[in-house]
Amino acid sequence: IAASTTEDACAELLARLRPKAVALPAGTMHPIATVARRMGIAQISAVADAQGGVGAFDVELTRADASLDISRSVSPDFAFVSATSGSTGKPKLVPHGRRQLMAMSRAVGERLRIGPGDVSAHVVPLHLANGMRPAFMFSLLRGGAVEILPAADVDALLASIARGAATFFTASFTFHHELLSRLDSVRRAAPHRLRFVRVAS
Numbered sequence: 178i179a180a181s182t183t184e185d186a187c188a189e190l191l192a193r194l195r196p197k198a199v200a201l202p203a204g205t206m207h208p209i210a211t212v213a214r215r216m217g218i219a220q221i222s223a224v225a226d227a228q229g230g231v232g233a234f235d236v237e238l239t240r241a242d243a244s245l246d247i248s249r250s251v252s253p254d255f256a257f258v259s260a261t262s263g264s265t266g267k268p269k270l271v272p273h274g275r276r277q278l279m280a281m282s283r284a285v286g287e288r289l290r291i292g293p294g295d296v297s298a299h300v301v302p303l304h305l306a307n308g309m310r311p312a313f314m315f316s317l318l319r320g321g322a323v324e325i326l327p328a329a330d331v332d333a334l335l336a337s338i339a340r341g342a343a344t345f346f347t348a349s350f351t352f353h354h355e356l357l358s359r360l361d362s363v364r365r366a367a368p369h370r371l372r373f374v375r376v377a378s
Contacts, residue, residue: 179302179304180207182207182208182209183208184208184211184212187208187209187211187212187213188212188215188216190260190268191209191212191213191216191218192216193270194250194251194258194270195247195250196218196244196250197218197219197244197245197247197249198213198218198219198220198221198238198244198245199213199218199219199220199221200220200221200222200223200236201220201221201222201223202222202223203222203223203224203225203237203239204222213242214240214242216244217242217243217244218242218244219238219240219241219242219244219245220238220239220240220242221236221237221238221239222236222237222239223235223236224236224237251272252272254274254275254276255272255273255274255275256273256274256275256278257272257273257309258270258271258272258273259271259273259304259305259306259309260304262305271306273306273309273310278310278314278318279318281310281315282314282315282318282319285311285315286315286318286319289345289372289373290372291315291316291319291321291345292319292320292321293319293320293321294321294344295316295319295321295322295344295345295372296316296321296322296323296324296342296343296344296345296370297312297313297315297316297321297322297323297324297343297344297345297346297347298324298326298334298337298338298342298343298345298346299312299313299323299324299325299326299346300312300326300327300328300329300330300333300334300346300348300352301328301329301347301348301349301352301378302328302329305378307347307349307377307378308328311347311375311377312346312347312348316345321344324337324342324343329348329352331352331355331356331359334346334356335356335359338369338371339369341368341369341370342370343369343370343371344370344371344372345371345372345373345374345375346371346374346375347374347375347376347377348374348375348376348377348378349376349377349378350376350378353374353376
């Protein structure tokens with residue numbers, strides 16, 4: 178869920194999803210935490226693990242609540258459920274199956290040769306399907322890494338490429354248009370590891 182999502186939008190989404198818990202990074206102040214408490218939904222926190230290296234974290238049950246006793250509302254065959262943008266009406270809930278996710282990761286990964294040496298420069302909001310699947314999971318499921326950058330931040334992406342971190346990224350047409358407008362005056366790119374870019378959304 179985007180940081181700018183209102184309490185009303187969070188309440189509507191949680192009422193439709195009927196989750197057993199919401200998960201947030203420890204210490205995060207987000208409207209969904211307030212709404213979840215009000216609706217009797219448990220909260221899980223991701224706590225950074227300083228001993229585990231970069232990106233390591235523990236998961237803790239921050240607040241137990243009545244939601245933990247409800248029956249499962251989503252099939253265990255689903256890896257996650259995303260919400261559409263709602264550009265044609267009420268946002269729709271879209272389930273993403275585990276087998277589908279693995280098949281897509283395998284097919285795309287083989288086609289683009291994504292592997293342990295790859296780093297996805299993540300500039301797409303995680304609450305979007307494009308941010309969750311191609312930008313995030315495809316690299317991880319193929320043994321690669323993900324560098325989480327500020328959403329839609331062209332300068333952060335260019336810095337990642339310049340320091341040799343990113344080997345690929347996926348972004349919207351709008352983002353690519355902005356990126357190209359910034360590169361109009363560039364005559365020669367500095368050495369980098371960027372192998373390919375993807376356009377989606």
